[in-house]
Amino acid sequence: MSTFTSKSDSVLSARDRELIVATQSGLPLVSDPWAELGKQLDMPADEVLTRFQRMQATGVIRRVAAVPDHYRLGFRFNGMTVWDVSDDAIAELGEKIGCLPFVSHCYRRPRHLPYWSYNLFAMVHGVSRDEVEHKAAQIREVLGDACTGQTILYSSAILKKTGLRLKKQTDKQ
Amino acid sequence: MSAIAERSKPSDHKPVLPEFTPLERAIINRLQYGLPLTRTPYKDVADELGVSEVTLLKHLQALLDNGTLTRFGPMFHAGEMGGGLTLAAMRIPEQDFANVTEQVNSFPEVAHNYRREHELNMWFVLATETPEGIDETIKRIESLTGYPVYNMPKEQEFHVHLHFEV
Numbered sequence: 001m002s003t004f005t006s007k008s009d010s011v012l013s014a015r016d017r018e019l020i021v022a023t024q025s026g027l028p029l030v031s032d033p034w035a036e037l038g039k040q041l042d043m044p045a046d047e048v049l050t051r052f053q054r055m056q057a058t059g060v061i062r063r064v065a066a067v068p069d070h071y072r073l074g075f076r077f078n079g080m081t082v083w084d085v086s087d088d089a090i091a092e093l094g095e096k097i098g099c100l101p102f103v104s105h106c107y108r109r110p111r112h113l114p115y116w117s118y119n120l121f122a123m124v125h126g127v128s129r130d131e132v133e134h135k136a137a138q139i140r141e142v143l144g145d146a147c148t149g150q151t152i153l154y155s156s157a158i159l160k161k162t163g164l165r166l167k168k169q170t171d172k173q
Numbered sequence: 174m175s176a177i178a179e180r181s182k183p184s185d186h187k188p189v190l191p192e193f194t195p196l197e198r199a200i201i202n203r204l205q206y207g208l209p210l211t212r213t214p215y216k217d218v219a220d221e222l223g224v225s226e227v228t229l230l231k232h233l234q235a236l237l238d239n240g241t242l243t244r245f246g247p248m249f250h251a252g253e254m255g256g257g258l259t260l261a262a263m264r265i266p267e268q269d270f271a272n273v274t275e276q277v278n279s280f281p282e283v284a285h286n287y288r289r290e291h292e293l294n295m296w297f298v299l300a301t302e303t304p305e306g307i308d309e310t311i312k313r314i315e316s317l318t319g320y321p322v323y324n325m326p327k328e329q330e331f332h333v334h335l336h337f338e339v
Contacts, residue, residue: 012255026237026246027208029230031215052247053210059250063207064214066200066233067244073201073339074191080289080296091329098332106331109260112323116262116293121325151291159286160278160297161243 012060015043016051027064075125077154079132081139082118084111084149090120096142097122102135117149129154191339196224197241198339200232204245257307258300259326262293263318270294273318282310293323 012020018041028036034052035045055061070078085093090108097120098106105123122139126132136152193201199222208214219229236242265273270288277283277297286297301307311322 020247020249023246024249026244029215029234029237029245031213031226031230033214034212049210049212055247056210062248062250064210064247065207065245066204066236066242067248068201068205069240069243072191072241078287094329094331103332107327108329108331109325109327112325115264116323116325121260153289153291153293153296155287155289157288159274159288159295160283161285 012055015041016055016060019048019051019055070125074127077126077129077132079124079126079129079136080153080155081122081124081132081136082151082153083120083122083139083143083147084117085120085143086146086148087119089146093143093146094120097139100135100138100142103139118151124152191241193339196222196228196232197236200229200236201241201339204233255304256300256302257304258298259307259324261297261299261311261314261325262323263295263320264293265295265318265320269320273320276318277314280310280314282306 019037022037022040027033030036032045034048037043038045038048041048052061052064056063070076094106094108097103100122102124103122104125105121107121108119109121111117111119120143124132124135124139126135132152132154136150140147140150203218203222209217211217213226215229216226219226222229233242233245237245263273263277273295274286274288277295278286280299282299282301284298284300286295288294289296299307299310301310307324307326311324315322
């Protein structure tokens with residue numbers, strides 16, 4: 001049987017995986033989506049719901065939610081703000097930046113010297129370039145002297161956006 | 174003006190804000206936080222918003238059909254699924270950009286790919302079924318394109334809460 005062992009010691013079973021494959025393009029928009037999925041996968045509706053609840057509790061699923069096209073919502077400026085933050089301070093400062101309400105993602109990532117000296121990434125969206133820059137200035141203020149370099153990378157084109165996809169597993173390996 | 178034209182000619186001076194009805198706004202804002210995992214999830218959200226379940230489902234479908242929402246469903250955490258996930262960047266000369274875009278996008282492991290204004294001008298997310306798949310895919314991309322790939326896996330996650338209030 002095919003299983004994935006996650007970091008949190010939960011197990012993604014073959015049945016969970018079937019649910020993921022069945023819903024990765026979307027949850028059925030019907031009154032009882034659990035029963036609808038159960039019908040497709042030959043699983044009782046209550047089991048479908050219980051599996052979703054467990055996957056959300058273990059973090060396999062962040063949430064079941066709407067993903068907007070941020071351009072269509074008017075947030076046309078997507079700025080990846082990147083910062084060169086001293087290694088001693090980054091854990092504490094990263095937490096603070098992540099808590100800013102306008103930062104959607106915040107990660108520590110490796111430097112690639114000499115081309116890339118930035119180790120803190122904070123994604124910021126805005127309806128104008130000014131708005132993104134105003135938000136970046138607030139990040140700068142929090143980082144203070146621990147930050148010795150910064151830039152903002154704006155996206156100028158989406159080249160591909162399919163989201164994460166699991167392949168259907170036909171063989172048991 | 175079409176959405177595509179707006180994207181290719183962004184203007185700082187007059188942001189174009191789309192018009193949404195109060196109900197559309199409420200649905201967009203509420204459903205980004207997540208559907209409650211209850212026996213009657215759509216009815217529970219509809220009750221919160223003070224509309225019928227049928228009305229909610231009809232509007233949700235319309236927002237998906239017109240492209241306001243790209244997706245409604247489970248958001249997976251690839252790291253927790255036991256697979257590999259990373260952000261990678263490349264530096265591609267302008268004359269090769271279109272060709273390399275096609276080559277990179279041809280990999281099913283490439284989930285998102287953005288052009289960005291920087292010397293490192295191509296940024297993509299790689300998702301693989303196993304953690305080892307990342308290095309292997311990067312080698313295949315380097316060998317197909319002839320350009321180095323800079324791997325920037327997350328070393329620490331501080332926060333993820335993508336939410337757009339409209």
